[in-house]
Amino acid sequence: MLKRxxxxxxxxxxxxxxxxDESLSDxxxxxxxxxxxxxxxxxxxxxxxxxxxxxxTPMTFEHYPPLQYVTFTLDTLLMFLYTAEMIxxxxxxxxxxxxxxxxxxxxxVFDGFMVFCLWVSLVLQVFEIADIVDQMxxxxxxxxxxPLIMIRAFRIYFRFELPRTRITNILKRSGEQIWSVSxxxxxxxxxxxxxxxxxxxxxxxxxxxxxxxxxxxTWNSLAIPDTHCSPELxxxxxxxxxxxxxxxxxxxxxxxxxxxxGFNEIGTSIxxxxxxxxxxxxxxxMYRAIDxxxxxxxxxxxxxxxxxxxxxxKNVFIAVIIETFAxxxxxxxxxxxxxSSTTSTATTQMFHEDAAGGWQLVxxxxxxxxxxxxxxLQQMMRSxxxxxxxxxxxxxxVIVAASNYHKxxxxxxxxxxxxxxxxxxxxx
Numbered sequence: 001m002l003k004r005x006x007x008x009x010x011x012x013x014x015x016x017x018x019x020x021d022e023s024l025s026d027x028x029x030x031x032x033x034x035x036x037x038x039x040x041x042x043x044x045x046x047x048x049x050x051x052x053x054x055x056x057t058p059m060t061f062e063h064y065p066p067l068q069y070v071t072f073t074l075d076t077l078l079m080f081l082y083t084a085e086m087i088x089x090x091x092x093x094x095x096x097x098x099x100x101x102x103x104x105x106x107x108x109v110f111d112g113f114m115v116f117c118l119w120v121s122l123v124l125q126v127f128e129i130a131d132i133v134d135q136m137x138x139x140x141x142x143x144x145x146x147p148l149i150m151i152r153a154f155r156i157y158f159r160f161e162l163p164r165t166r167i168t169n170i171l172k173r174s175g176e177q178i179w180s181v182s183x184x185x186x187x188x189x190x191x192x193x194x195x196x197x198x199x200x201x202x203x204x205x206x207x208x209x210x211x212x213x214x215x216x217x218t219w220n221s222l223a224i225p226d227t228h229c230s231p232e233l234x235x236x237x238x239x240x241x242x243x244x245x246x247x248x249x250x251x252x253x254x255x256x257x258x259x260x261x262g263f264n265e266i267g268t269s270i271x272x273x274x275x276x277x278x279x280x281x282x283x284x285x286m287y288r289a290i291d292x293x294x295x296x297x298x299x300x301x302x303x304x305x306x307x308x309x310x311x312x313x314k315n316v317f318i319a320v321i322i323e324t325f326a327x328x329x330x331x332x333x334x335x336x337x338x339x340s341s342t343t344s345t346a347t348t349q350m351f352h353e354d355a356a357g358g359w360q361l362v363x364x365x366x367x368x369x370x371x372x373x374x375x376x377l378q379q380m381m382r383s384x385x386x387x388x389x390x391x392x393x394x395x396x397x398v399i400v401a402a403s404n405y406h407k408x409x410x411x412x413x414x415x416x417x418x419x420x421x422x423x424x425x426x427x428x
Contacts, residue, residue, distance in 0.1 A: 033088045042085065046152040049078050053121070053146045058135040068129065075122045082115045107155070114149045121146055166331050174324040181320055185313050189277075192305050193270040196263035199297050203262045203288045204249045205229050207239040215252040228291040237291035261285060276302065277309035397422070 032038060052074045061068045089108060094101045102108045121143045127133040207223040229245035230236025239245050248258060263269040276282035282302065289298035380386055400421045 031088070031092070033085060033092070042081070043153040045078050045081060046149045048074060049118070049149050050147050052078070053143055056121075056125070056143065058140075061135065068125075072122070072125055072129065075118065075125065079115070079118050079122055082111070082118060086112055086115050111152070113145070114152070117143075117145045118149075170324065170327050170331065173327065174320065177320045177323070178317075181313070181316050184316065185309075188309050188313065189270050189273055192273045192301070192309070193263075193266055195301060196269040196273060197266060199301060200263045200289055200293055202247075202249070202264050203228055203292055204247050204258055205231055205245050205292055206248050207243040208246050208248075208251075210242060210244055212244075212246065212251065214250065217248060217251045217253055228288045230292050235294045273305065273309070276305055277313075279306070279310050282306070 052071045055067050056071050089111075090102045093105075093108075096103055098104075102112070124133065124139055124142055128135050133139055205228060207227045207229050208217070208221045212221045223239070223243055227237060227239070229239050231245050231247075249255075260268055261272050261275065263272060272285065276285050286298050286302045289301070
């Protein structure tokens, strides 16, 4: 009887869907929160919430004023729905007490945080409609976390059919690797930030007309196009006649007018290094350095920066991600076992359709002669030396084609040589 009594207590405990939309067990108490159509409705509402926050912008309301009330209505309905879901989960599982309480489940904490952000966004929109808060105020940044609710619509796919211990070990190892690569990235950012401060400094010297006076700098005072210059006569770019190289900051221009890209101090320098490492407009930074300082500094600095930060670190990050997925694949193979027999030979295999319409994996003898050509020629064509020869001839063909451009009537005789070279490369 004691055993039967304990089992009845276990059966009386409700099991609800608090994880990433997991399926319910057969002995669960089916409440409204556990019904499949409720799960589908909540996922659809998550997408609607993202659409609503995308429409909630000052310019959108300026062009389409009714959308302000449409988004307010949608957010109100979503707020009541998700709040009811949160209260139901707290009632079933408890708030703090118990091993499966609401605050001890990570997905529940995430859902509660999304409900809180939805409440904050709705209250903020009430203040905006009442003209208590300006729509362009920084308070609008409180809506930034709201798009994360999209995770609710797709977290059903975030499943790994692996034991929790294996997943934890994989995430731990990959997390350590990502942490090491992040330290690697920060090291190069700090290194090139310090080098930028030491090798360059400010980019505030520009070519201006000779009659430019402090406090009276206009667009007409600058060269067309605006050009950086070097105050040293033997370094950088020298201004043409009628212009002189002057520091615009000394002439009265503020930092906001001059821009924040440069190597003035370590903070701005790290920001500039990150901007150059993104490979978006980094050549313009290099041109500024070339015009303002000796060229060899710019060439050395930016070439090594692109190599280490934009190429090396990026590929290391990609390698870490690939290794993580490879580790997951190995764990799956170890858990499921080998599903097909593997051959120990080094022969090439291919799928072949038999007479019955089925597919079979058959071995292919690559050394078997194919066609009517002599076996020695076929073996030569499969050799690595022949492949390297063809690749070298392709390279020569590209160089010849790139060297052929219009040079005027005096170079017409050289066209015959280019023609013969192209014919030779085509025949080969």
